Amino acid sequence: MTQPRTVLFICKHNAGRSQLGAHLLTHVGTAQLVAESAGISPAETINPVIAESLQELGIDASAARPRPVTVEDLASADVVVLMKPGLPLPGPVGGELVEWSFPDPSNWEAEGVRELRDAVAEKVRGLAARLVG
Template sequence: MTSPGGTPEVLFVCVHNAGRSQMAAALLRHHAGGEVVVRSAGSDPAETINPAACEAMLELGIDLSREVPKKLTTGAAGAADVVITMGCGDACPVFPGQRSLDWELADPAGKPIEEVRAIRDEIDRRVRGLLAELTGS
């Protein structure tokens, strides 16, 4: 499924938009090379990105330092072909008619960098699978 312009749009959602969803969006953007429109948002956004998530992503050469947590809007969700929630349970709304996936992932908040790396690597594995599904490559 793709948006009217032919480019699939993906929205990653977690509660604070400071860790999991930011890492997922950055990884998909990195791997997709412009073939997918990527956004992320949170139902209750934090003030800043999780420093451990920034550190873990920088290890892959992806800089999150300019990213800011964003509030989830119905417009952003409505524009997406796929909405992926990331273990936020009832805190993340369901949008009827949208293709929705829930990736149960540990929250990196307060975790040591070793655990954040493991979360990042699991997100990366799932993102690569999603990209293959969306683009056929």
């Protein structure tokens, strides 16, 4: 049996976009991929509107805690997904680098976050299909 591939989602605060990416990839439910998330300068907590939008899909994000991205994370991940292009990383990426461009939802209301969640979900499904496929 082959080892699962690790996909690391990174955004600025690890409170919104990268949390969406990691939770949605886990929700896709393929055992061949492991989702992780981290941030350049992590917030204290996950954005509550992001958590609520995930809960609407039956995804429990209550245990999610923002954390900083490390050199080790970047070296060991098979795929690193930047949720905002050009983020300053603490080291080189060892695997494939993917750059997506999603706006920062820090101060958004639920409706805007739902649209973002659905857009991220579409990209995540495409990525998962490509990586597993």
